[in-house]
Amino acid sequence: MEFLEIIVLVVSFIFLLIIGVPIAFSIGISALLTMLVSIAPVPAFTTLAQRLATGLDSFALLAIPFFILAGQLMNRGGIATRLIDFAKSLVGTLPGGLAYVNIVANMLFGAISGSAVAAASAIGGIMNPRMVKEGYSRPFSAAVNITSATTGMIIPPSNILIVYSLASGGVSIAALFVAGYVPGILLGMSLVGVAGFMAYKNKYPVGDRIPLSIVFKKLIDALPSLFLLFIVIGGIIAGVFTATEASAIAVLYTVVLSMVVYREVKVKDLPDILITTVITTAIVMLLIGTSMGMSWVMSFENIPQAVSEALLSISDNKIVILIIINLILLFVGIFMDMTPAVLIFTPIFLPVVTALGVHPVHFGILMVFNLCIGLCTPPVGSVLFVGCGVANISISKVIKPLVPLFVAMLVALLLVTYIPSLSLWLPEVFGL
Known part of the structure; x- marks a missing residue:
C-alpha cells in the first residue's frame, strides 16, 4: 500500500507540473491525493488544513515579509545605482x-x-543598457547578470536560509547567515574569473581610469547602504537581536535611507510597495504551507527513511553520497522553486548526511548553493526569466554565454561540497 501512495504522490505532482499548474497548488493537490489514498477523505482534508496552518506557525518566518519589504524599499530607493557606481569605481x-x-x-x-x-x-535594469552601449554583447551581459544575481541567496541575509532553518528543525539562523559569506564570495569570484576570460577573448573594452578621489566619493555615497549589512549581521552575531528582530530593524533602516537620506521613495509610493510585498509574501507563505503538508505526507509514508536506506545501501562513502545528493538537487532545482525544494528535501537528505558526519550548517549552504544554479535554468528558473526580460532577449540566445558561467558555478559548488571549512570557518570563529 505504501508503494501505491508513493506512486500517487510522485506521478500526480509531476503531471500537475507538466500541465502548468502553479507549483504551490501542485504540491498541495498531490499531497491531498496521497492522503486520500492512505486515509479517509474527511481526516485527509482536516489533516492537510492543519499542516498548512501549523507549517506557518513559526516566529522565525516573520523575518521573511520584513526582509521582502526591505528589499522592495531598496529596489525603489536608489540603492542599486549607488552600489553600481561604487563597484564601477573599484x-x-x-x-x-x-x-x-x-x-x-x-x-x-x-x-x-x-x-x-x-x-x-x-x-x-541599469547594467544591461550600459554594457550594450559600451560594446558588450547583449547575451553576455544578460548571462553575467543572471548568474551573479544568485549570490544574494547565499550571502546573508537570505530568506531561503531561514526556510532551511525551519525545515531542519532549528539549525541556528545566525550560524547559517555567517556561514554563507565565504561560499557566496567564492561563487562571485568564480564568475569574475570566467567573465574576465570571456571578456579578454572577445576583446571587450577597458573602462576609463578613475581617480582615487572619485573612488572615495562613491564609497561615501554607497556607505549608508553597505552599513545595513553591519547592522543586521553584526547585531545577530553580537546577540543584540534575533534574525526576526533584525528583519524589522532592516525595514526601519531602509525606510529612513530611502525616504530621508536618498529621498527617492515618496509617501505616495508606499502603498504600491506594501501591496507588492504582501503579494510576494503570500506566494512564499503558500509555498511554505503546502510544502510542509507534503513533508508531513512523506514522513507519514516513511519516505525519508526509505531514501536514507537506499542511499546508504549504494555506498557509505561520504564523497559518493554527496555527489549523488548534488546531482539530485541540481535536477530538482531545474523543475522546482527553492522554497518547496528546501522544505521537502531537507527532511529526506539531512538525516543521511548527518549520519555520515556532515554538519547541518554545511549541508544547508550546500543545499542552497545547488538550488541557486536551478534559478538560472529553464523551465522554472525565475532569475533566468527576469534577467532575460530585463535585457529584452530570448532565453535561447543566452544559453551559449551561460554555459561557461555554469561551469564556474559547478566548480565552486564542488569546492564548497568537499571543503567544509569554507562554510564552517566563520561560524566557528564567532562561536555560533
Missing part, C-alpha cells in the same frame, strides 16, 4: 570591467536585499 577600469561591475554590484545588492530576483531586476 573594478570598472579592468579589461571587461563592466562585467565585473555587474557581478560585484549583484553581490552587494543581493547581500543587502536577500533576493536574487530583485538583484537581477535592479542591477540588470
